[in-house]
Amino acid sequence: MPSSFAAHPAETFPAGTPAASQVFTTVLSQGPLTRLELARRAGLSAAAVTKAVRPLFASGYLVEDADTEARSALGRPANLVRVDGGRALFLGLKLTGDAIFGVLTDLRCRILLARRVPLTDRAAKAVLASTAELVRELLTEADGYGVRVMGLGIAVSGDVDRGEGVVRYSPFLEWRDVPLAELARAVTGLPVTVDNDVRALTVAEQWFGAGVGLSNFAVVTVGAGVGCGLVVHGRVVAGAHGVAGEIGHVTVDPDGPLCHCGNRGCVEAIAADPAILARIRERSGVEVADTTEAVDLARRGDDHAREAYSRAGEAIGRGIATVANLLGPERVVISGEGLAAYDLFAEQIRSAFAAAAFGSAARCDLQTRPLPFEEWARGAAATAIQSFITEPN
Amino acid sequence: MPSSFAAHPAETFPAGTPAASQVFTTVLSQGPLTRLELARRAGLSAAAVTKAVRPLFASGYLVEDADTEARSALGRPANLVRVDGGRALFLGLKLTGDAIFGVLTDLRCRILLARRVPLTDRAAKAVLASTAELVRELLTEADGYGVRVMGLGIAVSGDVDRGEGVVRYSPFLEWRDVPLAELARAVTGLPVTVDNDVRALTVAEQWFGAGVGLSNFAVVTVGAGVGCGLVVHGRVVAGAHGVAGEIGHVTVDPDGPLCHCGNRGCVEAIAADPAILARIRERSGVEVADTTEAVDLARRGDDHAREAYSRAGEAIGRGIATVANLLGPERVVISGEGLAAYDLFAEQIRSAFAAAAFGSAARCDLQTRPLPFEEWARGAAATAIQSFITEPN
DNA sequence: TTCTTTCATTGACAGCGGAAAATAAGGGCC
DNA sequence: GGCCCTTATTTTCCGCTGTCAATGAAAGAA
Incomplete structure (x- = not known):
């Protein structure tokens, strides 16, 4: 077992059935929703939603708000279900030829912290060392939140095989067939998702943005x-x-x-x-x-x-x-x-x-949409969140 | 109830579960397969395949071949499952500004017969009359096979809403918002699928061709x-x-x-x-x-x-x-x-x-791939086959 | 014949999601 | 305040699907 400095062992997400995972994703991206509305959007019966959300409430990923306002005049007031963004943290990194950008986000992909470290040597080994250092630094900061970091996403431009976690070819880094997910997992101890940078940004838009x-x-x-x-x-x-x-x-x-x-x-x-x-x-x-x-x-x-x-x-x-x-x-x-x-x-x-x-x-x-540079790293975090939710480890 | 000259009332396909329908589609497009191979390709257990195919054998849509050759040396020889193309017939029409092309196909989308009728008047009413006549003619020919025609597909170039069965805009026919599926169903008595011509051709390639x-x-x-x-x-x-x-x-x-x-x-x-x-x-x-x-x-x-x-x-x-x-x-x-x-x-x-x-x-x-003109009509038939299998009526 | 191998089916079972009924939580009305 | 109406949510029950493990089938090999 390679050395790891992850603060805590991984805790898996209670993904349950595919439907349950879809329910969670819907709440995550479509904001607070009543159970009935959720049923409608996920194409399920109200009963199915009740069952799907139970373990998610139990594990703290979902919380309930009193429906403050905007409720129909008649009948029992609805309760809003929403994701507790603070329940889990994620890291996102964007690698370029010059620097590594890193962010710490919550489960709702809101940036809590952004860092940048310059890169002088583009060899995989050197980049990995800088990555490890940046991750260590972000993890230290994350400790202050008292919540675990559940995953690390890395975005790289070029031809990236997300399924395999391999960078097939990166022109800026001059890499070929670097098994980045496995390498980064080894030095950080975190579950790692690697994806192309633009696709990562697209995932962020799809789940948390204009998409x-x-x-x-x-x-x-x-x-x-x-x-x-x-x-x-x-x-x-x-x-x-x-x-x-x-x-x-x-x-x-x-x-x-x-x-x-x-x-x-x-x-x-x-x-x-x-x-x-x-x-x-x-x-x-x-x-x-x-x-x-x-x-x-x-x-x-x-x-x-x-x-x-x-x-x-x-x-x-x-x-x-x-x-x-x-x-x-x-x-x-x-x-x-x-x-x-x-x-x-x-x-x-x-x-x-x-x-x-x-x-x-x-x-x-x-x-x-304006795009401050740390958004690229946020995209990487979005892929980590996606993996965390949809890929039961 | 509008007059209808369909030879027989519609008989529905025993679609069963989504998985069963996917099993059938796999056999249909990937040719004869053993049950085990089928399980592998459809991502199911062998037991599930056995259960899924039973009603399909019972209703005659699937038949079994003795595995003639190419079997492994050892163990019980596998039996090949294949679709009985002759179990059902379909019609496909392609409308152009000048003519209607029509084909009669079997369930495996093999053309049995092709016809063409010229078109002089592009008004929806006139086209529909020609359509009715061509369909009548094809149905008469189909009678000789002693098998029912289970659906009619119509392909039109332009903006077509397949779900609604409406031709939104067809430049060659100069149509706007013509509810063609409903109109054609009324005059033919057949279940009708309407789609864009190129998409129809694409469906044919996806299920029966290079795709x-x-x-x-x-x-x-x-x-x-x-x-x-x-x-x-x-x-x-x-x-x-x-x-x-x-x-x-x-x-x-x-x-x-x-x-x-x-x-x-x-x-x-x-x-x-x-x-x-x-x-x-x-x-x-x-x-x-x-x-x-x-x-x-x-x-x-x-x-x-x-x-x-x-x-x-x-x-x-x-x-x-x-x-x-x-x-x-x-x-x-x-x-x-x-x-x-x-x-x-x-x-x-x-x-x-x-x-x-x-x-x-x-x-x-x-x-x-060379494309004789009747292939366009075959594409339309492919959409009818697709609807027949995937949309339990 | 009997064993081995591979293909196919069966039966018990667990889990999921749906329908309907029950329960909950207001507001309005008398 | 108690009752009714309405809407939200949960509970209970139930059927259905697909899996697992065991069994049956059909060769060729020993």
């Missing part, structure tokens, strides 16, 4: 790259070969700039942060150091900068239209660090989307 | 238009607003020819039959009457015709790559009447796909 209650939606992230997580038939799409949601490599302009994938005019080659900087440089000759500067320039009215953002918005809008035309999602959530500059391309995203969406695909609801 | 056993694949049709049916997580994608799989309106070249959707350079504006004819005309000045002539021209080496097909192949390949990048299907089946000219653009499809597919999305298996 709650939807069985068909997409999350588009804009920042250093352009990514997309898809939920179809209520499940996150993973792709047969580990690749899915590559909206960044949808072609927008065959004569456009060269993309690192070898093609021209990919969304990412136009709308990702480096592409925008390159565009400004190319057109104005001005060397722009970073995104903040580019945004400043554009906000101050610089034509070249504005054009670069406008062009990016158009590319994103077209990419989203492509997703909408193919999958007909109910909603697309646009997010990512790039959204800090949302005012500079919002209009272009919407108009390009409206122009390129076919028929009633245009009825898709476009939403935007 | 058997796959939970993530796509069907791309090339012909008068370019369409796409998607199966994700084992289910056909319908889209939140009835639109999905619009690969035809994925942009390939923003400076390309104008598409009827209002955008430029859609796949359909480059690769559909009329687009190819237009391209040849535009470049060579030669007026090409129809697709046959265009194919002849290209096969005889005419440069303009060859270029038009080559360009079409490239557009299709790019469109497929977009689907592969977004969904990571295991396989894409390329089909449609346009495939008669497959030799003229096969190479371009493959190379454009390979160039534009990102990472391991390129591992997707591209298959081609």
